[in-house]
Amino acid sequence: MKTKTQVAHAKRVLGVGLAIVLVAAVFVSLLQTNFGSVSIKQLEIVTDEGNKIAAMMYLPKGVSKDNPAPGVLAVHGGNSSRYAVSNFAQEFSRRGYVVISIDQSSNAQSDRGENAFFGTEAAMKYMTTLAFVDQMRLGVMGHSMGNTVVSMAAANPQFNVKAGVTLGAAARLPIDTPINVCILIGTKDENTGPRGNDTAVRGPIDAAKSMSLAATFGLPAGEHVVLGHEYGSRADNTLRVMQQPKCGHLGILYSREAIGMALDFMGDVLGVDYTIDPSSQTWFFRELASAVAYIGLFVVAFGVLRMLLGRKKELTAESASEGHATVNAGYWIGLALMCIIPAFAIQSLYMTGKAFFIAVSQNVFTMEHISGVIFWMICSAIGILAANLVIKKVTKEYDWGFDRKVLKTDSRELLGYVQIAVLTTLALYAVVYLVGFFFNVNIRFINTEVHLFTRTRFFVFWAYLPLYLLYYVIIGYVQTTGLLHKGQPAWSQYLRTALVSLVGPGVMLIAWYGSVGLTGINYLFEWRFVLGVLTNFLPGLVIGALIQVYSYRRTGKIWLGAIINSVLFTWMSTSIGVMLPPV
Numbered sequence: 001m002k003t004k005t006q007v008a009h010a011k012r013v014l015g016v017g018l019a020i021v022l023v024a025a026v027f028v029s030l031l032q033t034n035f036g037s038v039s040i041k042q043l044e045i046v047t048d049e050g051n052k053i054a055a056m057m058y059l060p061k062g063v064s065k066d067n068p069a070p071g072v073l074a075v076h077g078g079n080s081s082r083y084a085v086s087n088f089a090q091e092f093s094r095r096g097y098v099v100i101s102i103d104q105s106s107n108a109q110s111d112r113g114e115n116a117f118f119g120t121e122a123a124m125k126y127m128t129t130l131a132f133v134d135q136m137r138l139g140v141m142g143h144s145m146g147n148t149v150v151s152m153a154a155a156n157p158q159f160n161v162k163a164g165v166t167l168g169a170a171a172r173l174p175i176d177t178p179i180n181v182c183i184l185i186g187t188k189d190e191n192t193g194p195r196g197n198d199t200a201v202r203g204p205i206d207a208a209k210s211m212s213l214a215a216t217f218g219l220p221a222g223e224h225v226v227l228g229h230e231y232g233s234r235a236d237n238t239l240r241v242m243q244q245p246k247c248g249h250l251g252i253l254y255s256r257e258a259i260g261m262a263l264d265f266m267g268d269v270l271g272v273d274y275t276i277d278p279s280s281q282t283w284f285f286r287e288l289a290s291a292v293a294y295i296g297l298f299v300v301a302f303g304v305l306r307m308l309l310g311r312k313k314e315l316t317a318e319s320a321s322e323g324h325a326t327v328n329a330g331y332w333i334g335l336a337l338m339c340i341i342p343a344f345a346i347q348s349l350y351m352t353g354k355a356f357f358i359a360v361s362q363n364v365f366t367m368e369h370i371s372g373v374i375f376w377m378i379c380s381a382i383g384i385l386a387a388n389l390v391i392k393k394v395t396k397e398y399d400w401g402f403d404r405k406v407l408k409t410d411s412r413e414l415l416g417y418v419q420i421a422v423l424t425t426l427a428l429y430a431v432v433y434l435v436g437f438f439f440n441v442n443i444r445f446i447n448t449e450v451h452l453f454t455r456t457r458f459f460v461f462w463a464y465l466p467l468y469l470l471y472y473v474i475i476g477y478v479q480t481t482g483l484l485h486k487g488q489p490a491w492s493q494y495l496r497t498a499l500v501s502l503v504g505p506g507v508m509l510i511a512w513y514g515s516v517g518l519t520g521i522n523y524l525f526e527w528r529f530v531l532g533v534l535t536n537f538l539p540g541l542v543i544g545a546l547i548q549v550y551s552y553r554r555t556g557k558i559w560l561g562a563i564i565n566s567v568l569f570t571w572m573s574t575s576i577g578v579m580l581p582p583v
Contacts, residue, residue: 007310014303020296021431021443024289029439031286032086037061038093040440045102045119045126053119054109055102055126056082056440058093063132070137070270071127074101075120077144077168079369079533079577081108083442083449084253085143087283091259092266094282095274098133100126104146106579109454112366114581117152118145124152124159137270141165141262143253144191154179162237163269165262168249170210170242175218175232180239182265183213184258188517191249191532193525205520208242216240234269241265248513249528250447250535256281287446293435294445297428298543302550304427305564308420309554315416317556323484323493324402330395334482335500337387342380342504349376350530358580364463366579369533374467376530380504381474388482403481406558414559421564425571448539451575460574468573469566476548476558476565484549493549501545505534536577540569 033040043055063069072092076084082101089099103110104118115122124140127133138161142149147169153161154177164171164181168189171181185192189204200209207213208225217231217240225231225242232238247255256279263278309316325331353375357365365371392398432450435441443450453461479497488496512531516522544565551561 007307010303010306010310012303013306014300017296017299017301017303018431020299021293021435024293024296025435025439025441025443027289028286028293028441031282031289032058032090032441034090034094034282042440043100043126045122047105047115047119047122049113049115051105051111051113051115051119053102053105053111053122054082055100055123058089058097058099058101059132060093060096060098063096063098065131068132068134069096069098070139070266070272071098071100071130071133071135072139072141072266073120073124073127073149074099075104075118075140075142075146075149076101076107077142077146079107079536080143080447081442081449081451081576083444084447085141085146086442087253087287088141088259088262090283090286091263091278091281095263095267095276096272097139097266098127098130104578106581108449108451108576109457111454112456112579112582117148117155120146120149120152121156124149124156124161128159135160137162137272139163139165139266139270141167141266142169143167144169144249147171150179150181163266165265167252167258167262170207170213171216172212173216175216175240176236176238178237180232180234180237180265180269181216181241182262183216183240183242184252184261185242185244186247186249186252186255186258187244187520188246188248188251188513190513190516190522191528192516193522193528203516203520203522203525204244207244213242217242239269248517250532254284254287254446256284259283290441290443291445293441293443294448294450294539297431297443297450300431301424301428301547301568304424305420305547305550306554308423309560312416312420315413315420315560316554320490320553321556323480323486323488324399325482325485326395326398327485328395330391331482331485334388334391338384338478338482338500339503339507341383341387342376343508344380344383346376346505346508347527347530349379362580362583366460366582367464367574367577368580369529369577370464370573372530373533373537374464374471377471378467378474381471381478384478385474388478391482403477406480406552406556407477409557409559413557414563417555417560417563420560421567424564425567428568429571445539447535448537448572449576450572453571453575456579457575460579461570464574465566465570468570469562472544472548472562472565473558476552476562479545479548480552480558484552490553493553494546497545497549498542501541502538505531505538505541509534509538533577537573540572544569 045053074085147166150164150171192204231240245257260278350372354368354372357371548561
């Protein structure tokens, strides 16, 4: 009777999760299509080298060969996808633009490989073949690394691109290059700092003092760009303007002010009269609905996990398993170390990890950012484990039998755990596929996206899976034996484990973003890559902690949580992000 009740409850949880995802996906679809006035088409563009570039087109209703619309190519930054610029694409398409956004080569669902300007040249060439796009009113915009789209347009005058907008980066073009450019760098852009000879640029507060920027604006050495001032000649298509919206580097993708500035510039240069004011924006509600869908996806995960466990009573404990730690001085010291150790030497471990796995094999460990982060995660977990064991050793009343109990398993149990992990992941994969197939919706939580595999990325998955498993085995053991104490309420177990998982990297992110936001100076500039990439991992770290606690409470072992977390988050991290070119 107890098993039947658990399965019935699991089905209700699963149903609620599916309902959340479905309703949220409908809202995302309605908002990104402006309630049916814009259609979205998935594209596959082939470069001259034969590489496939994944893309999507926003096509406003009524646009045709006889009624062509202005066209904009929107390009994401590094370690991201075409959905990262969806806020800009949505607002531009609402106002009558045909927008094409792409996954740069080696990113997300595009082929791995090197080609001219990361695939933007092939995408622009494709746009020039579209009869329903006004070829006299073409624009490009790119975020961060994607600002190379402006260089691509400048290098291909036959495309006749009139306007370019860079987000969080500065174009480097001679003043006489015939393309009008607007440069948007946020007042809190954490990626702004001293590069090369531009040592005067200490952070976003000094962005307008850049020497390379001065050359783009045709200014003599030592002269600074004046914000909002128009340089060059509109008649010669050499207009240059710089603005600083109040946002950060990633935040510029979610800035009403930045989107409005881009709309104003494009509309002015391309001669587009808006019937919708640039300040009237709906992207926020789509982002909110997408975040709800992301949460719903993991409600589905818990529902499937509960249902599968309910049908395998040989794997479940008779009652909810409790922790064993004693709340004393050693406990609180251990908890503090769990928060502090992950922040220790994060930059050096990240860089070491990238170099180490590239040296092992660039063709096997193809994702240098993932390599750097997982190396840091494993080293942090080992450090936490060592500290945890020392504390237990000096705590004489600790019962080591508890540790042996949570670790003890056999091949039958492990096979059962693997089956549950695989089936849960496949269920989530099916939800992501169906939502994408029926609604053209990507499930994402701000900077964290969930994608289907390409063939290449499926093979990459197997290279990183053992590394994730090692991390989750170690951290799962420490969380279970070091955080969960006797008599602790269930809510406290979940909350404390989730918070501890978040605090270490969270403190680093607050220090980085906070110092730049408050002072305008980036004292920690060298951290920009590791912490920028780390934002993608934060939701996974929290959800992984919740899965670990739930799995332990139901089974009395750490293994189910470790296995399911490793499978889920290897999939999610390797299905997106930049891959190194093959060697």
